[in-house]
Amino acid sequence: MSSADDLTDIEDTPVPHAFATRELAAIRSQLLGWFDVHRRDLPWRRYGPSTSVSGGVDAEPEASTSTEAPAVATAAVSELVLPSPKPLRVEPEASAAASPPAADPSSPVKRPRRAAAVQASKRARLTVDYGSDDDDGADRPASAAESSASEAELPSSSDDDDDDAGSSFEDSDAGTDPRPRLKRKSPAVSSAAPATTATGPADRGQRAYEVWVSEIMCQQTQVATVIPYYEKWMARWPTVHALAEADIEEVNQAWAGLGYYSRGRRLLESARLLVEKYGGALPETAERLEKEIGGIGKYTAGAIASIAYGQRAPLVDGNVVRVLSRLRALGGDPKAKKSIDLHWKLAAALVDPSRPGPFNEALMELGALVCTPTSPSCDTCPIRASCWAATPGRDLSCTCDACSTWSEAATDPPTTATDFPRKPKKKAPREETIHVCLLHRAGDGKLLVSQRPATGLLAGMWEFPNRADMDTVAALATVVAGDSAELEPLGSVVHLFSHIRQTMQVYRVRCPEGTGDDVSAAELGERAVRWLTVDELHEDAVSTGMKKALALLDKRPKGKGAAAKAAASTKAKRVTAAAKQKAADPKQRSISAFFGKKEKSDDDKKG
Numbered sequence: 249m250s251s252a253d254d255l256t257d258i259e260d261t262p263v264p265h266a267f268a269t270r271e272l273a274a275i276r277s278q279l280l281g282w283f284d285v286h287r288r289d290l291p292w293r294r295y296g297p298s299t300s301v302s303g304g305v306d307a308e309p310e311a312s313t314s315t316e317a318p319a320v321a322t323a324a325v326s327e328l329v330l331p332s333p334k335p336l337r338v339e340p341e342a343s344a345a346a347s348p349p350a351a352d353p354s355s356p357v358k359r360p361r362r363a364a365a366v367q368a369s370k371r372a373r374l375t376v377d378y379g380s381d382d383d384d385g386a387d388r389p390a391s392a393a394e395s396s397a398s399e400a401e402l403p404s405s406s407d408d409d410d411d412d413a414g415s416s417f418e419d420s421d422a423g424t425d426p427r428p429r430l431k432r433k434s435p436a437v438s439s440a441a442p443a444t445t446a447t448g449p450a451d452r453g454q455r456a457y458e459v460w461v462s463e464i465m466c467q468q469t470q471v472a473t474v475i476p477y478y479e480k481w482m483a484r485w486p487t488v489h490a491l492a493e494a495d496i497e498e499v500n501q502a503w504a505g506l507g508y509y510s511r512g513r514r515l516l517e518s519a520r521l522l523v524e525k526y527g528g529a530l531p532e533t534a535e536r537l538e539k540e541i542g543g544i545g546k547y548t549a550g551a552i553a554s555i556a557y558g559q560r561a562p563l564v565d566g567n568v569v570r571v572l573s574r575l576r577a578l579g580g581d582p583k584a585k586k587s588i589d590l591h592w593k594l595a596a597a598l599v600d601p602s603r604p605g606p607f608n609e610a611l612m613e614l615g616a617l618v619c620t621p622t623s624p625s626c627d628t629c630p631i632r633a634s635c636w637a638a639t640p641g642r643d644l645s646c647t648c649d650a651c652s653t654w655s656e657a658a659t660d661p662p663t664t665a666t667d668f669p670r671k672p673k674k675k676a677p678r679e680e681t682i683h684v685c686l687l688h689r690a691g692d693g694k695l696l697v698s699q700r701p702a703t704g705l706l707a708g709m710w711e712f713p714n715r716a717d718m719d720t721v722a723a724l725a726t727v728v729a730g731d732s733a734e735l736e737p738l739g740s741v742v743h744l745f746s747h748i749r750q751t752m753q754v755y756r757v758r759c760p761e762g763t764g765d766d767v768s769a770a771e772l773g774e775r776a777v778r779w780l781t782v783d784e785l786h787e788d789a790v791s792t793g794m795k796k797a798l799a800l801l802d803k804r805p806k807g808k809g810a811a812a813k814a815a816a817s818t819k820a821k822r823v824t825a826a827a828k829q830k831a832a833d834p835k836q837r838s839i840s841a842f843f844g845k846k847e848k849s850d851d852d853k854k855g
Contacts, residue, residue: 264648265576265590267597267634275631276600276607282630283610286617290471291479292462293609294455453529456556457488460530463548464511471616477506488528491519500708500789507792509706514543534561546592555605562595563608564588567615573669574619574637577644579662582669584653624665637665677749683721684714684754684797686738687728691761694781695798696728697790698774705745710780711794713772714752721755728767729759738800743793754797 267275287293461481465474481502485491494516503512518541522528530552531537537549544552550563564572569582572594580587600607618625626638636642644662654670662668687696697710715721725733735755743750769777780788785798 264646265578265594265650267576267594271634272598275598275634278630279610279614280600280603280607283606283613287609287613290462291475291482292458294458449529452532452557454487456530456532456552458482459552459556460544460548461515463551464515464543465506467511467548468508469506473506477502488519488522488530491516492523492528496708497789501787504709504789505792505795509709509791511543513707518542518544530556532557533559551608554599554608558604560599560601560604562592562599563612564591564595565612567612567619568595569669570621571611571615571619574624574665575631575635577636577642577646577662578668579644579646579651579670580653581655581672583672584650586650587653590650619665622666626665635665637662637668675747677744677747679751680716680748681751681753682714682716683718684712684752684794685721685725685735686712686754686756686797686801687725687759687764688756688801689759689761689763689779692779692781694779695785696764696777696779697785697788697794698769698772699776701775706791708789710778710788710790712797713774718753724772725755725757727771728764729757730763732760733757738797739803741793741796741800743796750793752793752797754800756801 462474462478465478465481484502485494496513496516499512499516500509503509506512521542522530531540532553534546534549534553537544537552538546547563547565550561553559553561554563569591572578572591573582576594578587578590580590582588582591595611598607598611614629614631618629626632626635629635629638632638637644644667656670656672662670689695696713698713700706700709700711702708713721713724715724722733722735725735735757738754738756740751740753743752764779767777769775782798782801786795790798
């Protein structure tokens with residue numbers, strides 16, 4: 249039995265945190281074997297026999313089961329592979345406990361060709377269904393291999409931030425994976441026609457489009473949320489050419505509820521570029537994808553290139569950062585450049601050359617289902633024998649350049665797997681309060697909505713008129729509903745953006761039948777306005793926060809009994825009376841004056 253004294257310090261290896269040559273072969277074999285058994289049957293996954301870099305269909309690869317690692321193409325990768333590996337520094341008991349039974353498909357033991365062929369045939373029978381028109385869902389980053397969470401685990405509010413944080417390496421503060429998880433289950437096998445691996449240029453191009461859409465949707469969004477959105481999107485725009493013909497209103501409507509709305513806009517813009525300059529086909533290398541196509545970063549480029557085109561390209565997302573940080577005890581700041589660069593080098597060294605796409609998905613799937621932020625299932629991990637953070641007795645401290653990027657002095661040194669990756673303190677979101685006005689018309693039951701600016705947060709989305717100033721909202725209501733306008737408090741809701749905690753004070757104004765059709769957007773200081781029914785609001789490009797405000801229409805005011813109602817009514821009357829008094833004052837400016845250009849007075853003109 250090995251003791252803690254037998255374990256070599258991390259800094260004593262020729263290249264800190266590097267993989268030993270035989271470790272690479274074992275990790276690839278064990279992880280791919282586990283993935284073949286445990287991968288989820290997601291709608292954007294299509295697997296037949298394994299695919300080579302050229303896209304041709306090959307026999308089940310056996311390279312990953314050999315004792316020698318395949319030649320590495322780049323110098324950056326070869327630096328991370330130790331030429332003369334030391335024995336794996338793992339206590340025999342831990343190693344034995346982590347090793348799967350000999351009969352388990354995830355074992356590194358070489359399988360006969362017949363068994364490999366049977367396994368490939370099973371993968372080929374996994375089917376894809378794009379026909380669902382299921383309604384709205386929610387958000388998550390899971391590349392085609394992402395993890396997901398049940399509806400109960402989803403955040404209480406969607407993130408409607410316009411920033412695209414798909415390359416973020418952060419874990420969720422609440423301890424749930426950025427890609428929440430669904431209950432693990434064996435992939436469903438269908439008797440329908442087998443789904444085939446992309447072989448020709450046209451098929452590979454279509455596969456690239458499917459991977460691209462799924463990857464963009466899964467950025468910062470839970471897989472469980474993405475699935476219905478993806479199926480609905482593919483039913484509506486099954487090809488790049490079909491998407492290029494869409495308009496931004498249609499795309500915003502399809503994206504409503506997913507959050508990070510700029511992602512949908514970028515998909516549309518890039519689809520038009522692809523049709524115009526590339527004949528509708530995505531470039532076939534990670535380098536070109538990242539350089540030439542807007543909205544595709546290093547992670548998405550690696551996913552498309554490896555999964556659709558079979559290129560040996562690495563990818564690093566939040567799940568992969570967590571797996572690599574624990575596998576190699578990376579204690580640096582995950583947002584520091586040196587730390588980020590090291591994660592990418594390690595990921596590049598690991599990629600299986602004969603099955604790059606499935607391996608990348610397996611790495612992400614492992615982080616989503618097993619190597620989770622706060623409750624990792626180390627006992628079931630197929631690569632635990634190579635995990636430094638899970639090795640009893642190992643000193644996990646390190647002073648290499650990458651690990652030295654961690655500078656929060658108050659933090660204790662890492663001692664367990666859950667201490668990785670290190671978690672920098674998050675900046676508190678900015679507090680913001682707005683007053684939202686639901687102008688509700690009698691007769692047809694429609695509500696007035698206005699359109700946000702074409703750029704910035706929630707660009708082009710529709711919302712209920714709102715202002716930071718209560719008096720301005722009251723004046724706006726008077727412009728639409730007349731002097732009879734009365735603000736009726738409905739309550740408040742909180743909506744979270746990545747950098748803003750927004751509290752919405754919501755009011756209803758009952759408008760007489762036929763009111764408001766002659767009110768222009770300019771009078772209200774808005775870009776555009778229109779009246780929509782409740783059903784239309786749920787189908788239109790309305791943000792999640794505004795749908796929360798709408799839900800208050802069916803709820804009673806907070807408080808108990810008649811006293812609460814009377815207090816709410818009295819407050820509403822006071823607010824309305826103040827607004828009417830201002831409206832009666834000839835010196836009081838109209839609502840449009842708050843938003844239009846300031847006109848010079850006679851005195852100003854004389855001056």
